[in-house]
Amino acid sequence: MARGARRSAWTAAGISAAAMVTVAGLRGDLDAGLVAAGALAVVAGGFVGSLSRPRMVAVPEAAARERHSIAEALLANIPDPVILVDRRSVVIEVNPAARTLLPALKLKHPLSFALRAPDVLDGIEEVLRTGAALKTLYTTRVPTERAFEVQIGALPMPDGPGGGQPNVVLFLRDLTAARRLETMRVDFVANASHELRTPLASLLGFIETLQGPAKADAPAREKFLGIMKAQAQRMTRLIDDLLSLSRIELREHVAPTQVVDLGQIARQMVDMQGPLARERGVEITLEASDAAYPILGERDELVRVVENLVENAVKYGGSGGRVVVGLERTVRSASGKRQIALSVRDEGPGIAPEHIPRLTERFYRVDVASSRQQGGTGLGLAIVKHIVNRHRGKLVIESEPDRGTTVRTLLPEHQPVGAAAPDA
Known part of the structure; x- marks a missing residue:
C-alpha cells in the first residue's frame, strides 16, 4: 500500500472509530461502543480479520479518501x-x-495544554494501563460554570503506524442542564414544603388552643377563626398557583392559535383592579388607543398575565400613588415583525439590580414578610414568564431603587395574510 493511502486509511479509521464510540456513548453503552469502534477501525483502515491477528489488504487511495470524508462529516455532526x-x-x-x-x-x-483536569489525564493513563473504560467528571467555571461526564475508552488499532498501540477516545457529555434541573426540583420541593408548613402549623396551633384553654372564650374563638380562615385561604392560593403553573408548563411547547384582543383584556383588568387601587389610594390609568391589539393567544392565560402584573404594581409599587398600564406597537429589529408591548409601570420604591434576574424564579421574593402579608405566593411572576414563553413572547423587567418598576411583555402581533399593519 502506498504511504499516502495508508495514512489516509489510518486517519479514517481513527475518526470513524471515535464517531462510533460517541454514538454508543449516547446510548449509555460505552463498552459495546468501543468494541464496535475497533471493528469499524479495522474496516475503515482497510484491514480485515480479528483484532488480535489483523491482515493488511490494499485499499484504493480514492476509496480511502471517500471514507475519510464520510468519517469527518459524521464526527463534525456529533453535538x-x-x-x-x-x-x-x-x-x-x-x-x-x-x-x-x-x-x-x-x-x-x-x-494537557488545553484541558487542565488531573482526573481526566490520570484517567487516560488508567485506561491505557488496564484497557478498561472508565468515567470521570470535568467542570469548568469560565466563562460559565458547566459540568461534563467524561467517558474514556481505549481504541484498539490494527498494526500500522504506532505499532498497533491503542489510542484513547474521550467523549464529554454535558450534565449542566440536568444538574440545574435537579437543583431546581430539590429547591422547588423544599420551598413548597416550607410554604405549606407555616400555615399548617398555625392552623394546628389554633385548633389545639380552641380545643383547650380558649374552648369557652367566645372573643378569642372569633379572632382565631379569622386567622385560621386567612391561613387556609393562603394555602388554597398556593395550591391553585402550583396547579396553574403545572398546567401551563405542560402546554408551554404548544403555541396558541386563537386571535385575542390584548387591548380589551387590559381595559377589563384595569376596571377590575380599580377597587383595590382606590382602597390603597392608588391611581391606575390605561395609556392605549381605542384600536384593537390582536395576538394569537389563550385568553384565560393572558388575563392571568395582566391581572398578576397590575395587582403586583398596586400592592408593591402603589406607595408612589400611580400605576400606568400601557399598550403600544413596536417593530422587532431582527426580523422586522411587529410586536405588541404591554407595560405596567409603578412609581414605588423600585427593586435593587441584584434581585431582578431572579424575580421569575419560583417562590423568590424580594421581601418575604411583605409578600406574605400582601397574600402573595411567590409564584406570580413565574406563572407570567411561562405564559409569555408559551405565547412566543418576551418578559422584560426594568427597575431602579426609588425610581419605580416597569414590567414589559412583548408579544407577536397577529396580522391576517394580506392585511396592512395598523398604526400604533
Whole structure:
C-alpha cells in the first residue's frame, strides 16, 4: 500500500472509530461502543480479520479518501465534544464541539495544554494501563460554570503506524442542564414544603388552643377563626398557583392559535383592579388607543398575565400613588415583525439590580414578610414568564431603587395574510 493511502486509511479509521464510540456513548453503552469502534477501525483502515491477528489488504487511495470524508462529516455532526489522543496524550483528532468547548485544543499538541483536569489525564493513563473504560467528571467555571461526564475508552488499532498501540477516545457529555434541573426540583420541593408548613402549623396551633384553654372564650374563638380562615385561604392560593403553573408548563411547547384582543383584556383588568387601587389610594390609568391589539393567544392565560402584573404594581409599587398600564406597537429589529408591548409601570420604591434576574424564579421574593402579608405566593411572576414563553413572547423587567418598576411583555402581533399593519 502506498504511504499516502495508508495514512489516509489510518486517519479514517481513527475518526470513524471515535464517531462510533460517541454514538454508543449516547446510548449509555460505552463498552459495546468501543468494541464496535475497533471493528469499524479495522474496516475503515482497510484491514480485515480479528483484532488480535489483523491482515493488511490494499485499499484504493480514492476509496480511502471517500471514507475519510464520510468519517469527518459524521464526527463534525456529533453535538457532544469528542477527542482522540494517542498513548502520549497527544491530540490526534477533535470535532467542532470539542474545539468550541476548548479553544486551546491543537492537533499534535498534548491534551494537557488545553484541558487542565488531573482526573481526566490520570484517567487516560488508567485506561491505557488496564484497557478498561472508565468515567470521570470535568467542570469548568469560565466563562460559565458547566459540568461534563467524561467517558474514556481505549481504541484498539490494527498494526500500522504506532505499532498497533491503542489510542484513547474521550467523549464529554454535558450534565449542566440536568444538574440545574435537579437543583431546581430539590429547591422547588423544599420551598413548597416550607410554604405549606407555616400555615399548617398555625392552623394546628389554633385548633389545639380552641380545643383547650380558649374552648369557652367566645372573643378569642372569633379572632382565631379569622386567622385560621386567612391561613387556609393562603394555602388554597398556593395550591391553585402550583396547579396553574403545572398546567401551563405542560402546554408551554404548544403555541396558541386563537386571535385575542390584548387591548380589551387590559381595559377589563384595569376596571377590575380599580377597587383595590382606590382602597390603597392608588391611581391606575390605561395609556392605549381605542384600536384593537390582536395576538394569537389563550385568553384565560393572558388575563392571568395582566391581572398578576397590575395587582403586583398596586400592592408593591402603589406607595408612589400611580400605576400606568400601557399598550403600544413596536417593530422587532431582527426580523422586522411587529410586536405588541404591554407595560405596567409603578412609581414605588423600585427593586435593587441584584434581585431582578431572579424575580421569575419560583417562590423568590424580594421581601418575604411583605409578600406574605400582601397574600402573595411567590409564584406570580413565574406563572407570567411561562405564559409569555408559551405565547412566543418576551418578559422584560426594568427597575431602579426609588425610581419605580416597569414590567414589559412583548408579544407577536397577529396580522391576517394580506392585511396592512395598523398604526400604533
